Amino acid sequence: MPEQAETLRRTPLSRDRVLRAAVALADEAGIESLSMRNLAQDLGVVPMALYKHVANKDELLAGMIDVVVGEIDPAVAGGDWKQAVRRRILSAREMLLRHPWAPLAIESRNTATPAILAYLDSMIGTFRAGGFSVDLAHHVMHAMGSRILGFSQELFDASRRAGRSGTPDPEPPAADFPPEVAAAFPHVAEIARAASHDDESVVGPGCDDQFEFEFALDLLLDGIERLQRQGWTSSHRSR
Template identity: 75%
Template sequence: MVEITTKVGVAAQSRPPLSKGRVLGAAVALADEGGVDALSMRNIAQALGVVPMALYKHVANKNELLDGMIDVLMGEIDPPADGTDWKTTVRRRVLSARRMLLRHPWAPAVIESRTKARATPTPAVMAYLDSMIGVFRAGGFSIRLVHHAMHVMGSRLLGFSRLRRALAPTGTLVANGGGSPGRVFGAVGSMLRVIAVNGFVRQQLRTILPSAPAGPTQEDLLAVTALIEAGSLTPVIDRTYPLADTAEGLRHLERGHTRGKIVITMP
């Protein structure tokens, strides 16, 4: 009995003390492996070798856990380098953010959902936004132009990174003028975001600008048809679900692991 007790005591002493950083690190690793659905206090505790109740000293609930995980990921984005112009700084941060999101494919959906749910951004997100505003202001941007530039950056961080995961390393994304109309640029806003990031990465982004609010013209559709017939444009199908399993298809999309289209078949 003495020997067993001693071994247990030695094991407890050799294990690093539990901290919020360890809890969040284990949670990020579990999400990387199995998506957000794999997160539970029981699973995290098992990975850390502790009882589930020990975690609540560091994170009060699932939302606080997710917020902390977001801050961990934001810390992976390279900080602005001293002595560089704003274009170089933005390019480096865009590429760094893209690498972070590719390492953690579940992240865009979690960042987006928690941003909507919170009254204010998490501390690390706030610090990221503040630093980017400083970069643009130092580059001579007006307050109004900074506002639009930050929207472009947001679309790059959470939107196009998801789309680009479905592309081959040198693939091409063809975007049309759909989406929610903006107050300043209307449907063309998403096209401008495509153009803004096109020079930052190896993959190519092409746009189809509709000449009318109704949508792409016949000329646009013929151009897309020509790309398909030439084998230059191939829709990427991630999964196919029957109509009765539509809810499961949406859940798969929300998990952040989608790499292409989700198709719902009609009976």
């Protein structure tokens, strides 16, 4: 029976293998290329085979999210809450840089996954251990919002988004608009000009993402620290 090559189907499918292949596919080809059909092809299998391991595409997405959220460094107990939170969030951000599809995938879901809940829970635990009241911890979590998972929530700089891994950015990453655009939006243009000049130690022209992220993070953490030091309580619901 020479059909051996057929019978030894490559290592049999499993939920884990499906999820890992899906993450790899989304990392390399972009989330828009992640279809059940493409994924099945990558795994050398017919599309419907996937449904023996995930209920549907939505559950596949949820599983992928749990995989990547699981990559975030675990919390370290003890020590300064501020440093602990800062380090953990920067670790989350590193994960997101490896999986640029994750923010959109997480935000388009309507329910949190178990891994996300676990992450949030341990983050709240860090605040509570740092002496935060339940209320203050609650509001602070809201204030950090999705930044707590490392999201940059840009919206502002339209350049960065385009860069997919494949080509090394064929367009120069912007920062120079066509002049009629610059005239229409003078303040945006002014900032873009300044940012493309003073690139001290910044790789290309444009914004230093890491700096911007930490700027915002520290702005929040410093504000939070001040509230906590002042013994904030919900009676402060001012204005």
